[in-house]
Amino acid sequence: MLVRELPDGMVGGRIVETEAYIIGDPASHAYRGMTPGNRSMFLDRGHAHVYFTYGSSWMMNVSSEKAGVGAGILIRAIEPTIGIAIMERNRAATEQTRWSGRLQDLARGPGRLCAAMQIDRRLDGIDLCKEGPLWLGSDGRAVGEIGQSKRIGISQAADSLLRFYVRGSRFVSGTRALNI
DNA sequence: TTGGCGATTGGCT
DNA sequence: GCCAATCGCCAAT
Numbered sequence: 001m002l003v004r005e006l007p008d009g010m011v012g013g014r015i016v017e018t019e020a021y022i023i024g025d026p027a028s029h030a031y032r033g034m035t036p037g038n039r040s041m042f043l044d045r046g047h048a049h050v051y052f053t054y055g056s057s058w059m060m061n062v063s064s065e066k067a068g069v070g071a072g073i074l075i076r077a078i079e080p081t082i083g084i085a086i087m088e089r090n091r092a093a094t095e096q097t098r099w100s101g102r103l104q105d106l107a108r109g110p111g112r113l114c115a116a117m118q119i120d121r122r123l124d125g126i127d128l129c130k131e132g133p134l135w136l137g138s139d140g141r142a143v144g145e146i147g148q149s150k151r152i153g154i155s156q157a158a159d160s161l162l163r164f165y166v167r168g169s170r171f172v173s174g175t176r177a178l179n180i
Numbered sequence: 181t182t183g184g185c186g187a188t189t190g191g192c193t
Numbered sequence: 194g195c196c197a198a199t200c201g202c203c204a205a206t
């Protein structure tokens with residue numbers, strides 16, 4: 001689960017899609033070493049790396065190695081379960097990412113997910129494994145079968161099978177062919 | 181349902 | 194300047 005605590009209430013859901021950006025990965029923001037913009041990717045595992053791209057979208061990684069090593073997991077989609085009405089309002093209020101009105105599109109894709117959950121620069125660097133405005137947890141439900149594919153939208157190391165998704169979930173992004 | 185394309189901001193070289 | 198871990202629109206199937 002990824003959970004966000006907002007003034008209006010809690011929002012979030014089950015993580016159904018991720019991508020790995022591993023050590024020595026040419027597609028990773030951390031590949032060329034630490035800069036002011038990617039330093040949170042070098043925090044100890046379990047911290048947020050929030051960044052802005054394409055002039056329109058915030059996205060979030062979870063740092064995944066020990067302090068000083070740059071690597072992370074991109075959270076690409078959630079199945080909304082908590083505070084759906086609040087997330088719908090957040091998407092509707094975001095001009096850059098217009099919401100189709102369908103629940104399955106509410107947090108389907110890394111930019112949409114951050115828009116729905118109001119994840120932005122202010123959360124960069126926080127510890128996701130303790131109480132706070134954004135944290136990781138579990139609802140205790142069994143995880144479904146996990147599929148594996150190429151990552152989406154990158155040009156470097158494009159063929160590495162580092163994308164992971166819940167097979168059969170309609171809350172997963174990408175084309176049908178990617179989600180077999 | 182699928183694939184191609186342009187908008188638009190910030191960080192880095 | 195350059196370009197990007199996206200999105201939504203449009204046309205074609």
